Each structure stands twice: as C-alpha cells, then as structure tokens.
Amino acid sequence: MKTWFHSWRAAIRIARRDAWRSKGRSALVLAMIALPILGVSALDLTLRSSELSPAERADRTIGAADARFSDPTYGGVPIFQDPVGDMNTPAKDYGDMAWPSGPTDVSKAVPAGATVLTDTSGSAKLTTAHGLLSTDVRELKAADPIARGIMPLLEGRYPEKNDEVIATSHFLETSGLSIGSTLSARNFDRPYRIVGAYEIPDALKADQVNALPGAFHAPYAKAVEKAGLQPPGATTTYLVRKPGGFTWNMVKEINTKGVVVTSRAVLLDPPADSEVPLYQKDGWGNYESSAAGNAAELAALGTVVGLAMLEICLLAGPAFAVGARRSRRQLGLVGANGGARSHIRAIVLSGGLVIGVAAAVTGTVLALILTLALQPVLEETMGQRFGAFDVRPLELLGIALLAVLTGLLAAIVPAVTASRQTVLASLTGRRGIRRSSRVLPLIGLTAVLIGGAIALFGSMVSEQFIIVAGGSAIAELGVVAMTPALVGLFGRTGRWLPLSPRLALRDAVRNRGRTAPAVAAVLAAVAGTVAVSTYMASTEAQYEAEYEARLPYGAVSAFVMEEGGRDVPAVREALQRNFPVDVRADVERVSVGKPGCEPWSSEAGCGRYEVVIPPGNECPLYVSVPGGGDPSDKFTPEQRRKLLTDDWRCNEPGSSGVIYVDGGLMVGDAKLLKVLGIEDAGAEKALAEGKIVSFSRSQIDKNGAIGIRRITDIAAADKASEEGRPAPGKVSSIPAYRVPGDPKTYGLQALMTPATAKAAGLSTVPLGAYASTDRMPESEARQKLDGEFNKLGSNVEFHLEEGFVNENSIILLALAIFAGLVTIGAAGIATGLAQADAEADLKTLAAVGAPPRVRRTLSGFQCGVVAAMGVVLGSAAGLLPAMGLRLTDERERIRYHEQSVAEGWSTDLTPPDLPIVIPWETLAGLLVAVPLGAALLAALVTRSRGALARREAT
Structure with a gap:
C-alpha cells in the first residue's frame, strides 16, 4: 500500500536528481535564497556574541x-x-x-x-x-x-x-x-x-x-x-x-x-x-519600552522580512518555472503512468523544498564559518571584543526555516501551473490555450485602493508612520497582483515598434506566467529604491531651504580655546600657509583669571565676564526672578506672542556663528568686518576712535556705552543669579557705536580692538582667526592643514563655509546601483526562461531565413522589455509611500508650529512647508540606463547560433 510518505519521498528524489542535473539554475536559486540567510545568521551570531553576560561585564569593568x-x-x-x-x-x-x-x-x-x-x-x-x-x-x-x-x-x-x-x-x-x-x-x-x-x-x-x-x-x-x-x-x-x-x-x-x-x-x-x-523617585523610574513601541518594531521587522521573502520568491519563481518547463516531458510521463495532479505538484514543490533546505544549510554553515574567521575584523569594526562565541540553535533554526519556506513559496505557482497542463501537451511540447485570471487583477485593484486609502489616512489623519508603511505595502502587493493584466496593456504598444522589440514584447505578453513574476520582482526592487530616494531627496531639499550659512561662502575660521590660546599663532600661520587667504582677521577673547583658564571654567582662580544688558533693555520673558523658575510663566500665551512680535527687546535679529563667546564679543580690528562682508564706514571709524562696534540695540545703555562685568567669584555670581540679583564684579563702561540696519553678522554682536580692551582694563588671550579666500580651497590643501593641526595636539575648532552640501548623493547612487543589479538579475532570469520557451520559435525564424543576429537581438529586447515594464511600474508604486511619509512629517511639524504659536513661543506665523521632491536623475537612470544595460548584457551573453535541432521522437 502506497502512502503520502512514499509519494513525497519519490517526489523529493526526482527533484534532487533534477536539481543536480541543472546545476547552473539550481546554484542561482540557491544563492538567491542562501545569501539573505547567510547575512541574517551572521548578524545574529555577531550580535549575540557581542552581548556580554553579567559576569563578563563585571570582569571588564x-x-x-x-x-x-x-x-x-x-x-x-x-x-x-x-x-x-x-x-x-x-x-x-x-x-x-x-x-x-x-x-x-x-x-x-x-x-x-x-x-x-x-x-x-x-x-x-x-x-x-x-x-x-x-x-x-x-x-x-x-x-x-x-x-x-x-x-x-x-x-x-x-x-x-x-x-x-x-x-x-x-x-x-x-x-x-x-x-x-x-x-x-x-x-x-x-x-x-x-x-x-x-x-x-x-x-x-x-x-x-x-x-x-x-x-x-x-x-x-x-x-x-x-x-x-x-x-x-x-x-x-x-x-x-x-x-x-x-x-x-x-x-x-x-x-x-x-x-x-x-x-x-x-x-x-x-x-x-x-x-x-x-x-x-519621580522621574527616575526604570521604564521599559512600551508595548506599542515593541509592536511597531515587530511590525516593521515583519514588513521588511515579508517584503524580502516576496522579492526572493518573485526572483526564484521564474527559475522554478524554467525547471518545470524543461522537465515537462518527465512530468508528462509521470501523468501517463498513472500519476495524479497532486504528484506533479509534489515534484515541483519538492524542487523548492530541496533548494530551500540546501540554501538553509549552506547559509547557516557559511555564516558560522565566516563569523568565526572574521571575528577579529568584526571586533575591530565594532570596537570591542566578543564575550564568548554565542550560538543560539533555536534562532538559527528559525532563520533557516525562512529559507525552506521561501523555497516552497517560490515553487507554488510553477507547481500549480505544471499540474494543470494535460499529459498530451506535456509529452508533445504543445502549450495549449492559456487564459489569464480575471479575478486576480480585481483583487489587485482592490488592494491598491485599500492600501492607498490606508496610506492616505496615515498621512492625513494619524501620526503613526507604520500605518503609511503598511498601507503602501498593501498597495504595492496589489500592483504585483495586477502585473499580469498590466503586462497585457503594455503589449498594445507593440504595433509601433520594430520587428525585434515587437516580437519580444508579444512573447512577454503571450507568456505572462514567466514574465509577470520577473516584472513584479523588478517592480518591488525599484519601488523601494524610488521610495527611499524620493524621501531622501525631499528631506535634502528641506535641509537646503533651512540651511543658514555660518560664514560668507569660501570664508574660514579656526579657534583654540585651550591653554590660553597657546597654539593660536601656529594655527594662524598654518592657515595662511596652506589656504589661498585673501584677508586674515586675527581675533582674541576677553579672559578673567589665570591665563590657562578656559571659558566657563569653574576651577579655582578662574573667572568669567558678561556683557551687561541695561535693565530697561532686557526682554521681560528672560529676566530671572528670585527663587528660580521660568520667568515667562507669569505671562499668558497672548502676552508672550505680543512681546515676541511687537517688543524690539524680544525679537532682535540674530544669526548663528562658528563659535560662541559671551555676549558675542570679539576682540579684533576692521579686517574682521571685511571678512564677514560688513560694509560700514562708521564702524571702521568707531574702532579707530576706541569705541565698541555693536550690532545689538539691547547692549547699549542710555549713555551710548556698553558695560562689561568681570566676575572673579563664580560661586557668588551663581548664587546671585538664583536670587535674581546682578552678579558681583567690576563693570567697565566703554563708548559704543551701533551699526544701522540689520546686517548679517554670523554670530558677531560686538567688536572692539585690543587697544580698547587694554584701556578698559580687560585682559585678552589669543582666540584664533577668520579669513576670506580668493577661491575655494582644494582637498589637498585641507588635508595638509588638518595634518598640521593634528601635530599641535590642541582641539582646533575649524570651519570652512562651503554652503549647503548634499551628503546623501552617494547613498542615492548606491540605491540606484542596487536597484539596477536586482533589475538586471530579474530580467536575466526572465530572459533565460523566454529562451527556453522560445527555442522552437527561434528555429522557425532561422528556417525562414532570419539572420543569426536575430537570436541575440531578440534576447536583448526580451530582457530590456521585462526591465522597462518593471521599472515603469516600480517608479509609480514607489512614490506613494514617500509622499505619505513626507505628508506625515509635515502634519507633525504643523502641529508643533501651531502649538508654539498658540502658547506664544514662536514669532514666525508662516506654517512650515515640507517639499516633496522627485529625484529625476535617479528615475532617469532607472528608466533609461537600467533597461538599456539589461538589454545589452543579455545580448552580449547570448549565442548568435543555437544548437542544431533534431527530429522529435514520435
């Protein structure tokens, strides 16, 4: 009596022999499934080995x-x-x-x-x-x-x-x-x-x-x-x-x-x-991550794993279909000898099982070997030694089962297709009449509409990005389900194409069972790339709009705050020697206490200074009150908003700079004004007359002077601040000149010459230099300057103003290359299947006088057609999640802005606008270069002449 066990054992033996006969195809599918298993298993081994046990942690501590x-x-x-x-x-x-x-x-x-x-x-x-x-x-x-x-x-x-x-x-x-x-x-x-x-x-x-x-x-x-x-x-x-x-x-x-x-x-x-x-104690609870946060992480992880498995199945499915097509005579013999359709399905599914098990074993073993062999490299990269090489068998088994499951899922569609073929069609090689499913496109369209609605809800109503991601994933799966129908629509464009691309397109439409999975695989890879690229490009555009230059373009600054500026002269000389300096402005800072004291130091013998703001010029929102607390709490939101918008004391314009000194006070000369692009003859004259040049209205008292308080007792000053009193210390009053208008000062609020500081009894120490350049310094000059700074041993705060720099361009390029490789791989698999299916057609073309190059040309266009259809559909599908996530970010920013305005903390009444930018260069590369590259590659690796045909045995 034969049982299911015997039939499956026989099916597995047949599948194993077939996989061994077709070593190239089997190795390709095995590699596709084993590589993710290798990576995930190696990551698991690395993370587990790097996690120290309490005893190991105690030994190191x-x-x-x-x-x-x-x-x-x-x-x-x-x-x-x-x-x-x-x-x-x-x-x-x-x-x-x-x-x-x-x-x-x-x-x-x-x-x-x-x-x-x-x-x-x-x-x-x-x-x-x-x-x-x-x-x-x-x-x-x-x-x-x-x-x-x-x-x-x-x-x-x-x-x-x-x-x-x-x-x-x-x-x-x-x-x-x-x-x-x-x-x-x-x-x-x-x-x-x-x-x-x-x-x-x-x-x-x-x-x-x-x-x-x-x-x-x-x-x-x-x-x-x-x-x-x-x-x-x-x-x-x-x-x-x-x-x-x-x-x-x-x-x-x-x-x-x-x-x-x-x-x-x-x-x-x-x-x-x-x-x-x-x-x-309040505020010190041992809070664990919330259940909602854990659920969101698990959902995100499940989505990534699911999409990765879908991608592998879509890529491997056509390869299993190749095996089923090439073994159709063998499968027909099984049916002719009494085998049921379930036996046919079992044989094809066993192919997925055999490849999945082999991939699981191969990936897991290679992960163990590579992790052990690369342990020193991994430790150096992570910056810490492993505790013990920790192997978790259950975790590795779970990862390996994913490979088996992926292999089985990839073989399901080819198994069902093979089992539906009649014995006569299998033995004679005839394809019969095939009809596309009319239900699957409707299911796909429904999924697209539901997924799009969920993503729209997440971006317009909810604040959970996981909803946008989930809705986008559902919509993408719907597009995948609609792929066979969409491939049919692409076929209608063939009437305007030349012979070879028209044959390739009609062949792809006629054999949707092999074309649709490959197109869907390309679609999934390109959609992810387009989504990430669009989101990154939009974020980059936002950062560029929000970017505030810290110096004029091409200007440079270098400062040393340590050891009383001991290394400042060497820094200035190195800057002058290595950079194309046009104007160099040397600056100093006011110092109180011993020469080696750093700013804000609380060590004995060190002090600080402060620019005195006259009581009538202080913004009421920031005036300290006795007993501490936030002084703005005594105002209503409407009062705070009115102060910030209407009171000049609370809305003085400012700008970010390359370094902070108390009161924005620098000690230098008129060269600094020239480097910063500030043109005012009155300012240069005031510096020559021994006045302080000020860009802040609040710093100047009613007598037209600025007060600078030297604080030698820091503890007493801190206590006075807590009590709402002025800090104790001697105040030097220096005549001031206020620059009219609101020029961009890059953080500079006040400037006086060293002679003025000395006359006021203020000690100064070297701080660094600003410099303008006559051209943008080259990379070699920057490297030489960095080398000289490193030899000094001091922490040099260096800045070269290059404007906004796109830091994500290399990432966008890497994503485009990755999508291109996946696209070419998927299209190549579909082309291999097309050649297996179209062998008779190619022989017919040769018989009627078609030149040998038609075979190579047709293969190239078959690959290019699959790549082009997948890229077009993937580009459209990838825009939805990116736009949804950007709209979610915009809603969050608008909500925060409205709250800030309502509570009186913001003077900017313009709501934020987060742009959505489509990376046309990336899309152009995907839409043009990838299909063209896939077509050329397929044409190059295809032989012009096929093997001689022999007459089929009858």
Missing part, C-alpha cells in the same frame, strides 16, 4: 574586585543609585534650594579589612612621532590580581617603575611609537619608557596610556601650574575586594555616605525594581 567605589561629587550627602551604578541622584529632594556639590571622601566608606586598589584617570597632550596627541592617562597597578581583565596585556610587560608606562595598541598605531620608545607630555619634561602594549576589551580604538599610581598625574599637575596654566582634572575610583562581596543592602548602606558602588554580586543578581529606592 571591575576586574577581579568585588566592587568599584566612586565619587558622585555631591559633597557626601546620601544618594540613591541604580543597581549597575550608572545613574544616581541625592536622596533628598532639594527643589529650589542649592544643589549639593563637592568632593566626597570615598576612603571612609571602604569597610575595614578590605583590599583597595586606586584607579585614577585624566588626560594630557603626549608627545608622539608626529607631534602631540590628546590622550587618556590612567594610573592603575595593572599587574595586580585585582585588576585582572580590565586591561589585558598583548605584548611586553606591565610597568614596574615610575618612569615606565604601557599603551594601548591603538595609541601605538596612531602615535607612530612602539615598545621601547619614550614619550613625555606638553609642559612636562619627564620622559617615560613604553614597556608593553595592552587593549581595553570594550574600547579597542581608545588612545590610552597606563602608569603606576602616583607616577604621572601629580607631578604633571605641578609642572602645568608652574607654567602658569590650569592643570587638567583627574578622577579617582577605588577597586575593593572583601570576603563575601557587597550585597544590595550593603550598597544602599554605603550610598548613605554619598558613595556610588558598582558591585559584582549585584550585577550577577540584581534586585527587583521595587527594592531600588531610585526607581521609586
């Missing part, structure tokens, strides 16, 4: 210690922290009171009898083979067993003396140094010898140097202070080992002493959220 103690700088007040130790806040709610700050004596929180290892981190500019490099410097006894795992040694040895260091491999590569080289720091003449190389497993690209505790930071700070500069700060944490470790209750007890604890025991066994006091 705290080594072999039981905990790391650190100072949150709250002055020792009790705190709350999360179990990991990343978040913390004072336990007390201070409200409007002064927030606690200051160092905490962490050593007092260490239990008696515990072993402690200090870990101090800071930064310094270290000498290299190329100049200077800003580098993290860490003081940790790395050879101690407690530090095991924090910085694994790659070669050499750990430091044993105070003049020895080890460095990360990335630092050695970047600096040009090696083991045995010496290095030192800027303003510090003590040499250190490199005795080893190590890595930080979680930051392989970090530039770091390690020394013994006390060997670098303390003497370096003294040397920097001796040079009259502000030394960089350093932070110290404590690695603690204690028998029994630190439980969560012990961590909370230590938190009462104002110390943060990262405990190994807590990392391995974290407490419930209800046991974490921090999570019970």
Whole structure:
C-alpha cells in the first residue's frame, strides 16, 4: 500500500536528481535564497556574541574586585543609585534650594579589612612621532590580581617603575611609537619608557596610556601650574575586594555616605525594581519600552522580512518555472503512468523544498564559518571584543526555516501551473490555450485602493508612520497582483515598434506566467529604491531651504580655546600657509583669571565676564526672578506672542556663528568686518576712535556705552543669579557705536580692538582667526592643514563655509546601483526562461531565413522589455509611500508650529512647508540606463547560433 510518505519521498528524489542535473539554475536559486540567510545568521551570531553576560561585564569593568567605589561629587550627602551604578541622584529632594556639590571622601566608606586598589584617570597632550596627541592617562597597578581583565596585556610587560608606562595598541598605531620608545607630555619634561602594549576589551580604538599610581598625574599637575596654566582634572575610583562581596543592602548602606558602588554580586543578581529606592523617585523610574513601541518594531521587522521573502520568491519563481518547463516531458510521463495532479505538484514543490533546505544549510554553515574567521575584523569594526562565541540553535533554526519556506513559496505557482497542463501537451511540447485570471487583477485593484486609502489616512489623519508603511505595502502587493493584466496593456504598444522589440514584447505578453513574476520582482526592487530616494531627496531639499550659512561662502575660521590660546599663532600661520587667504582677521577673547583658564571654567582662580544688558533693555520673558523658575510663566500665551512680535527687546535679529563667546564679543580690528562682508564706514571709524562696534540695540545703555562685568567669584555670581540679583564684579563702561540696519553678522554682536580692551582694563588671550579666500580651497590643501593641526595636539575648532552640501548623493547612487543589479538579475532570469520557451520559435525564424543576429537581438529586447515594464511600474508604486511619509512629517511639524504659536513661543506665523521632491536623475537612470544595460548584457551573453535541432521522437 502506497502512502503520502512514499509519494513525497519519490517526489523529493526526482527533484534532487533534477536539481543536480541543472546545476547552473539550481546554484542561482540557491544563492538567491542562501545569501539573505547567510547575512541574517551572521548578524545574529555577531550580535549575540557581542552581548556580554553579567559576569563578563563585571570582569571588564571591575576586574577581579568585588566592587568599584566612586565619587558622585555631591559633597557626601546620601544618594540613591541604580543597581549597575550608572545613574544616581541625592536622596533628598532639594527643589529650589542649592544643589549639593563637592568632593566626597570615598576612603571612609571602604569597610575595614578590605583590599583597595586606586584607579585614577585624566588626560594630557603626549608627545608622539608626529607631534602631540590628546590622550587618556590612567594610573592603575595593572599587574595586580585585582585588576585582572580590565586591561589585558598583548605584548611586553606591565610597568614596574615610575618612569615606565604601557599603551594601548591603538595609541601605538596612531602615535607612530612602539615598545621601547619614550614619550613625555606638553609642559612636562619627564620622559617615560613604553614597556608593553595592552587593549581595553570594550574600547579597542581608545588612545590610552597606563602608569603606576602616583607616577604621572601629580607631578604633571605641578609642572602645568608652574607654567602658569590650569592643570587638567583627574578622577579617582577605588577597586575593593572583601570576603563575601557587597550585597544590595550593603550598597544602599554605603550610598548613605554619598558613595556610588558598582558591585559584582549585584550585577550577577540584581534586585527587583521595587527594592531600588531610585526607581521609586519621580522621574527616575526604570521604564521599559512600551508595548506599542515593541509592536511597531515587530511590525516593521515583519514588513521588511515579508517584503524580502516576496522579492526572493518573485526572483526564484521564474527559475522554478524554467525547471518545470524543461522537465515537462518527465512530468508528462509521470501523468501517463498513472500519476495524479497532486504528484506533479509534489515534484515541483519538492524542487523548492530541496533548494530551500540546501540554501538553509549552506547559509547557516557559511555564516558560522565566516563569523568565526572574521571575528577579529568584526571586533575591530565594532570596537570591542566578543564575550564568548554565542550560538543560539533555536534562532538559527528559525532563520533557516525562512529559507525552506521561501523555497516552497517560490515553487507554488510553477507547481500549480505544471499540474494543470494535460499529459498530451506535456509529452508533445504543445502549450495549449492559456487564459489569464480575471479575478486576480480585481483583487489587485482592490488592494491598491485599500492600501492607498490606508496610506492616505496615515498621512492625513494619524501620526503613526507604520500605518503609511503598511498601507503602501498593501498597495504595492496589489500592483504585483495586477502585473499580469498590466503586462497585457503594455503589449498594445507593440504595433509601433520594430520587428525585434515587437516580437519580444508579444512573447512577454503571450507568456505572462514567466514574465509577470520577473516584472513584479523588478517592480518591488525599484519601488523601494524610488521610495527611499524620493524621501531622501525631499528631506535634502528641506535641509537646503533651512540651511543658514555660518560664514560668507569660501570664508574660514579656526579657534583654540585651550591653554590660553597657546597654539593660536601656529594655527594662524598654518592657515595662511596652506589656504589661498585673501584677508586674515586675527581675533582674541576677553579672559578673567589665570591665563590657562578656559571659558566657563569653574576651577579655582578662574573667572568669567558678561556683557551687561541695561535693565530697561532686557526682554521681560528672560529676566530671572528670585527663587528660580521660568520667568515667562507669569505671562499668558497672548502676552508672550505680543512681546515676541511687537517688543524690539524680544525679537532682535540674530544669526548663528562658528563659535560662541559671551555676549558675542570679539576682540579684533576692521579686517574682521571685511571678512564677514560688513560694509560700514562708521564702524571702521568707531574702532579707530576706541569705541565698541555693536550690532545689538539691547547692549547699549542710555549713555551710548556698553558695560562689561568681570566676575572673579563664580560661586557668588551663581548664587546671585538664583536670587535674581546682578552678579558681583567690576563693570567697565566703554563708548559704543551701533551699526544701522540689520546686517548679517554670523554670530558677531560686538567688536572692539585690543587697544580698547587694554584701556578698559580687560585682559585678552589669543582666540584664533577668520579669513576670506580668493577661491575655494582644494582637498589637498585641507588635508595638509588638518595634518598640521593634528601635530599641535590642541582641539582646533575649524570651519570652512562651503554652503549647503548634499551628503546623501552617494547613498542615492548606491540605491540606484542596487536597484539596477536586482533589475538586471530579474530580467536575466526572465530572459533565460523566454529562451527556453522560445527555442522552437527561434528555429522557425532561422528556417525562414532570419539572420543569426536575430537570436541575440531578440534576447536583448526580451530582457530590456521585462526591465522597462518593471521599472515603469516600480517608479509609480514607489512614490506613494514617500509622499505619505513626507505628508506625515509635515502634519507633525504643523502641529508643533501651531502649538508654539498658540502658547506664544514662536514669532514666525508662516506654517512650515515640507517639499516633496522627485529625484529625476535617479528615475532617469532607472528608466533609461537600467533597461538599456539589461538589454545589452543579455545580448552580449547570448549565442548568435543555437544548437542544431533534431527530429522529435514520435
């Protein structure tokens, strides 16, 4: 008795032999299905291996210690922290009171009898083979067993003396140094010898140097202070080992002493959220991602996977149809010997099953091999080492089942088509009369209308982009379902074409079973490309319209805020030497305190300045009130809107600049006005007379002067600001000249000469330079300038104004190339099937005297016709999702704008307008170049002469 098992076993054996006979076609389909499986499986292996277990994370964070103690700088007040130790806040709610700050004596929180290892981190500019490099410097006894795992040694040895260091491999590569080289720091003449190389497993690209505790930071700070500069700060944490470790209750007890604890025991066994006091505090809850957000992510992932499977099925389906057509005599023999239609379907479906299983095994095995082989490359790319090579069998099995499912889905339509063919037609090779389905186009049209309505609803009513994407996907599937009918409509254009393209088009229409899937595959690929390209081009047009130049076109600026502008002269010379400078304007900044103080520094001995705004010129919306709070809350929305639109104090025009200095005050000369394109003879005259040139009406008092307050006590100034009082400090009043009109100043609000600043008792330090150029600098000049800046070791804030730059052009080109490759592949598959089907027609053409080149020409036009139909339909289908998403973005922007206007926060009453731009260049490339390229490629790879025909056995 024969069962379904025996029939399917036989079908699979037949399919396996047929796949082995047709190795080329089988390899093509296997590759199409296996490549996505390879990529997804490799991604799964990489992500899972890079996810560290709590134990691995603890080893890299705290080594072999039981905990790391650190100072949150709250002055020792009790705190709350999360179990990991990343978040913390004072336990007390201070409200409007002064927030606690200051160092905490962490050593007092260490239990008696515990072993402690200090870990101090800071930064310094270290000498290299190329100049200077800003580098993290860490003081940790790395050879101690407690530090095991924090910085694994790659070669050499750990430091044993105070003049020895080890460095990360990335630092050695970047600096040009090696083991045995010496290095030192800027303003510090003590040499250190490199005795080893190590890595930080979680930051392989970090530039770091390690020394013994006390060997670098303390003497370096003294040397920097001796040079009259502000030394960089350093932070110290404590690695603690204690028998029994630190439980969560012990961590909370230590938190009462104002110390943060990262405990190994807590990392391995974290407490419930209800046991974490921090999570019970308002605004500090341990919020998980919302169910709606998870559902949206799953829906997006499902949509992407579904569309990818659809694309593969559409590409692989014609290939299975090729196999069914070439095996039709064999399938006819099965029917002649008593086989039912179900047996025919089983044989063709078994072909999909065999190829799917082979693709699943091949993709999974290759993913395992490649991920293992490329592990060092992947780790370097990700910047961190894997924990353990983590293989999740169930996840890989699920990914592999997608390959099997894809193979089966791709073979369904060819299986049904083959089973409907009569035994006589299969044995004689006759095609019979074929009629297209009249139901499928109606279903497709319905899907297009419903999908379009859903996308329209999502773009006009809802704010969920997933609705637009889902509706667009449904509409695209509807277009796919309508493809056979649309192919028929394309056939009506054949009457105006020459012979070869007319034959190709009529052949495509006559054999829609093989043409429609290939056209649909091209349609899907092109639709995605057109959608992304249109959205990106529209976004790019929006950014271009909103772009605000920070300098005149071709102008350049370079600033150094560190170390009192010590490297500014070298920056100016490098700029003059490498760029085609027309006019260079050197600028300085007002400095209060020690020369090495950076702006806004709160270190001892450092101060700041502020441009005094006269009380009558202050915008009421921004005047601080006693006790803190937002001063604008005392106004109604209508009052706020009136102030912003009608009160000159609240709507002074401004513009963004390349750098911020308090009050927009620069110290320079009239050359700066020329570089910025500001033409005003009165301004140049005012600078020569020792006045401040101002572009802000609010800065000038009733006496025509500008006041500059020097603040030496920052703590007192902050307290006065909280209480709504003026900051204490000496005010220098300097006569001012206001430039008439509202010229574009690129962030400059006030300008005075160095002589004027000196006369007013203000100290200045070099800041940098502005420069105009007589032509746009070339790429080679920019690279040379960057190289010279890197040798300085300072952070140079450099800007070259090039206008709006399209950063997505390379992405659009890549998308067009990708769509072209998929299009050519799909069209090539359809052409191969067409040649298999049209062999008799080609022999007939040769018999009636057609030249040999007709075969090559016809193949080219067959491929080009399929590509052209798919590109045209895909271009139309791809515009819908892009337009829907842009309309959704526009609604969101309009809603935000209306809310801002209603609440009185915006003076711009013009609603935003997000343009929808069609990338005609991309579309032209797809519509012209892709079909033409597909046709030429098919013509080149097709033989002009076919094999000699022999008489069929009767």
